[in-house]
Amino acid sequence: MANHKSALKRIRQTEKRTERNRYYRTRLKNIVKAVRGAIDEGNKEEAAAALKVANQQIHKFVSKGILKKETASRKISRLHQAVNAI
Numbered sequence: 580m581a582n583h584k585s586a587l588k589r590i591r592q593t594e595k596r597t598e599r600n601r602y603y604r605t606r607l608k609n610i611v612k613a614v615r616g617a618i619d620e621g622n623k624e625e626a627a628a629a630l631k632v633a634n635q636q637i638h639k640f641v642s643k644g645i646l647k648k649e650t651a652s653r654k655i656s657r658l659h660q661a662v663n664a665i
Contacts, residue, residue, distance in 0.1 A: 603645045
């Protein structure tokens with residue numbers, strides 16, 4: 580265990596950030612899973628609606644610094660391609 584005040588603070592900060600990042604990673608997986616589920620069912624309207632929500636949320640994660648811009652762009656592009664292929 581750390582003995583310095585600054586090291587103890589860094590441990591607290593790391594725990595907070597880890598918890599926050601875990602929340603956003605889970606949200607991202609669930610958002611993508613919703614779109615993929617609608618695609619698998621072949622329901623284009625539902626997939627398009629889920630894609631719209633996914634697009635908004637993923638861009639929100641970029642603005643919060645959770646995802647890099649290129650990563651978000653790639654994810655959204657692949658989801659768009661999959662929805663358009665229905």
